[in-house]
Amino acid sequence: xxxxxxxxxxxxQELIDKLKEVIKTxxxxxxxxLDKIDALEKEIMKLQKIIPGEASKIKIKREKPxxxxxxxxxxxxxxxxxxxxxxxxxxVNGINLEIKKGELFxxxxxxxxxxxxxxxxxxxxxxxxxxxxxxxGYDVKRDLSKIKEMIGVCPQKAAVYKFLKGRENVELFGxxxxxxxxxxxxxxxxxxxxxxxxxASNRKAKGYSGGMIRQLNLIIAxxxxxxxxxxxxxxxxxxxxxxxxxxxxxxxxxxxxKTIVLTTHYIEEAxxxxxxxxxxxxxxxxxxxxxxxxxxxHDAKNLEEVFMKITGRRILEGV
Amino acid sequence: xxxxxxxxxxxxxxxxxxxxxxxxLNLLFPAILTLVFGLAFGGLGGxxxxxxxxxxxxxxxxxxxxxxxxxxxxxxxxxxxGLLKRINVTPTTSTQFIGSHIIxxxxxxxxxxxxxxxxxxxxxxxxxxxxxxxxxxxxFMLFLSLCSVGLGLITATIAKSAGxxxxxxxxxxxxxxxxxxxxxxTETTRVIAAFLPSYxxxxxxxxxxxxxxxxxxxxxxxxxxxxxxxIVIVILxxxxxxxxxxx
Numbered sequence: 001x002x003x004x005x006x007x008x009x010x011x012x013q014e015l016i017d018k019l020k021e022v023i024k025t026x027x028x029x030x031x032x033x034l035d036k037i038d039a040l041e042k043e044i045m046k047l048q049k050i051i052p053g054e055a056s057k058i059k060i061k062r063e064k065p066x067x068x069x070x071x072x073x074x075x076x077x078x079x080x081x082x083x084x085x086x087x088x089x090x091x092v093n094g095i096n097l098e099i100k101k102g103e104l105f106x107x108x109x110x111x112x113x114x115x116x117x118x119x120x121x122x123x124x125x126x127x128x129x130x131x132x133x134x135x136x137g138y139d140v141k142r143d144l145s146k147i148k149e150m151i152g153v154c155p156q157k158a159a160v161y162k163f164l165k166g167r168e169n170v171e172l173f174g175x176x177x178x179x180x181x182x183x184x185x186x187x188x189x190x191x192x193x194x195x196x197x198x199x200a201s202n203r204k205a206k207g208y209s210g211g212m213i214r215q216l217n218l219i220i221a222x223x224x225x226x227x228x229x230x231x232x233x234x235x236x237x238x239x240x241x242x243x244x245x246x247x248x249x250x251x252x253x254x255x256x257x258k259t260i261v262l263t264t265h266y267i268e269e270a271x272x273x274x275x276x277x278x279x280x281x282x283x284x285x286x287x288x289x290x291x292x293x294x295x296x297x298h299d300a301k302n303l304e305e306v307f308m309k310i311t312g313r314r315i316l317e318g319v
Numbered sequence: 320x321x322x323x324x325x326x327x328x329x330x331x332x333x334x335x336x337x338x339x340x341x342x343x344l345n346l347l348f349p350a351i352l353t354l355v356f357g358l359a360f361g362g363l364g365g366x367x368x369x370x371x372x373x374x375x376x377x378x379x380x381x382x383x384x385x386x387x388x389x390x391x392x393x394x395x396x397x398x399x400x401g402l403l404k405r406i407n408v409t410p411t412t413s414t415q416f417i418g419s420h421i422i423x424x425x426x427x428x429x430x431x432x433x434x435x436x437x438x439x440x441x442x443x444x445x446x447x448x449x450x451x452x453x454x455x456x457x458x459f460m461l462f463l464s465l466c467s468v469g470l471g472l473i474t475a476t477i478a479k480s481a482g483x484x485x486x487x488x489x490x491x492x493x494x495x496x497x498x499x500x501x502x503x504x505t506e507t508t509r510v511i512a513a514f515l516p517s518y519x520x521x522x523x524x525x526x527x528x529x530x531x532x533x534x535x536x537x538x539x540x541x542x543x544x545x546x547x548x549x550i551v552i553v554i555l556x557x558x559x560x561x562x563x564x565x566x
Contacts, residue, residue: 123408145410153408159401161330163337168330175326176409204337220405 076101076228076259077122081131084117084283091117093283094131102257104250106264106274108303110311114283115263116156119230122261123153136228149177152226156233156263158217166192166201166208166216170223177224184223191219194249211242218246228259235269247273271303281311323411327419328426334393335427344389345427346434349382353435357442375444376524377501379456380517382431383463384495386424390471391484393420394560399480417557421468428464432457446528455533459520459542465549466516472556476564516552519545 077099084092092114099105107115120126122133124144132139138146160169167188174184192201195215200208205216218234231250235243243266250273253260264270270277271291279287279294287294287310291303300306335341356378360370397403406416436453448456470491478484498508499517512518523541527533 125404125407145412148408148410151408153405155401155405157401159405161334161402162400163334164330168333172326172330173405173409175322176406176411178322178410224409 074100075134076103076136077261078134079118079122079131080133082118082121082128082133083130084114084121084126085129091283092121092128095280095283095285097278097285097288099259099261101259102254103275104254104260104262104273106262106270106277107280108264108267108270108277108307109280111265113280115280116232117283118280119153119232119261119263123151123230124148150227152221152224152229154218154221154229154231154234156236158213160205160213160216160220162206163204165204166197166212169205169216170201170219173220174223179224187223187225188219191222194252195219196245211238214238215242215246218249222253226258229253229261231260231262233263233265235264235266243269267302267304267307277303279307279310286310320415323415324419324422327411327416328423331393331419331423332426335423341389341393344385346430348385349378349431350434350438352381353378353438353442357439357444361443369443371439371442372444372446373525374501375439375446376456376528377521378439379432379435379460379524380463380500380520381496382435383428383460383467383520384492384500384517386428386464386467387470387474387491388485388488390420390424390468391474391478391488392481394472394475394564395478395484396481398475398564413557413561417472417560421465421553424464424468425461428460428467429457432460447530448528452527452533455538455542456524456527459523459545462542462545462549463516463520466545466552469549469552469554469556472553472560472564476556476559516545516548519548 075098077097079095079097082092082095083090095114095118107118109115117126121128122135122140124140124147128140132141134140135147136150138144140147161172164172170188170191171184174188179187188201189198192198195218197212197215197219200212205213208216214234214237218231221229221231234250235246238246247269250260250262254273262270262274274291276288276290277294278285287306289297291306294306295301295303298306298309300309335345356374357371360374363370394403397406446452471488474484474488474491478487494511495515495517498504498512499515500521504512519541523538523545526535526538531538
């Protein structure tokens with residue numbers, strides 16, 4: 001009997017230690033996100049039955065998204081222990097990150113590092129395997145419809161209807177956001193003018209060059225005047241001139257206090273545009289800071305050198 | 320909500336007009352088929368009616384069956400080009416998206432029926448039917464096109480590309496073509512036909528065009544069967560596509 005009690009107490013201690021690793025514990029109060037609590041509650045209840053004296057001291061407080069995200073908070077995006085697994089492959093492995101409102105944040109990493117998977121979870125295209133993320137105050141696991149109303153997504157692979165004219169593409173997506181017709185027209189005109197696609201806007205996208213398609217791809221992402229913009233490799237395939245024009249475009253968005261999450265392979269693009277960058281490799285966030293901070297920390301002349309030092313070392317170390 | 324659905328319907332209709340393959344399969348193919356059958360079988364047969372007269376109701380169903388191919392191609396094509404993902408990050412719900420496809424395809428089915436009906440009349444088809452009968456025939460065709468949308472969604476769930484969708488859609492098209500339209504049925508094929516939506520539609524339209532009241536018990540029973548079939552197939556198609564269709 002004594003042995004059994006010992007076993008149970010050890011089990012409880014083990015459980016509390018486990019809980020401490022994944023969620024906040026304050027004295028005997030367990031505070032955590034709903035899903036995590038749900039997953040562990042059965043175990044806690046089982047222990048409460050076995051050793052009521054000890055385990056009943058544990059109180060469970062379910063933390064709602066509002067508790068994680070303070071509406072007055074300076075954060076537009078909060079990522080907590082975000083995990084995505086595809087069968088045996090862990091594409092994103094416990095990322096924690098906060099992106100401030102109005103910040104232009106760059107997500108860098110080699111091919112297959114987990115950048116697009118992270119973005120896909122933030123915009124609701126993929127369900128996280130573990131952890132959660134709060135976008136604009138809403139939980140990606142519960143409030144996707146609210147999130148979708150406030151975001152703009154520019155996908156890596158340009159997705160436009162080729163049989164539609166440039167303007168028709170933009171109008172279609174503006175209507176999917178239920179925009180007012182006059183506002184939609186005014187914004188479309190402004191974007192076509194700024195991107196140099198004004199004349200081409202009345203031609204079918206089928207006849208567009210690769211660069212023009214990418215620009216149209218970007219205009220569609222911004223037409224609903226989103227508060228938070230996800231730009232996944234927006235300048236891939238653009239010539240240097242179009243890329244510079246797009247940089248100006250993105251810079252203007254920042255002036256309008258939009259929160260921008262940018263993934264890119266062009267390190268100089270991140271260095272020129274981003275307030276802060278996060279470097280992801282093998283699904284983990286391995287560096288975070290402003291380009292200047294990272295350069296100082298890693299004693300590098302530019303961000304590319306930082307990138308090569310960090311990701312290259314991990315390759316050599318076989319991480 | 321309506322703004323989203325209307326925008327998607329407009330886009331799908333523009334796809335019909337501007338994509339040659341869609342235009343051919345949906346509108347030109349049924350028209351050409353009706354003309355060819357009219358020319359080939361219009362003069363054959365004995366008595367008051369020609370062979371074409373007995374084939375015409377099957378031709379209406381024939382046109383609608385091909386919606387399976389165009390719907391599945393449209394979904395897989397949009398998926399391959401990342402457009403389903405793009406729509407999925409807007410506030411558009413899957414009900415609004417699939418609903419817009421259903422509305423568009425019902426509209427196309429009506430267009431097909433008008434074309435086939437008028438061309439059939441031009442080729443000498445003289446149905447013994449009043450306005451109510453024609454309306455009832457339209458209703459049957461709308462249910463059949465609903466079945467085709469559902470089967471198109473099931474095809475798009477299985478198919479990984481638009482090319483594969485074309486091939487796989489024949490699994491649903493061929494049996495309906497051979498056992499559910501104008502070919503005479505044996506005892507064995509009639510058993511197979513009992514599971515095919517086009518069989519009930521062709522049987523009902525043939526009966527209506529032979530002068531039987533559109534509100535006769537057998538017609539209403541067939542209407543009930545095809546309505547039930549279309550609801551089950553569409554629900555199954557939407558469920559499978561949402562669960563396994565990989566946006």
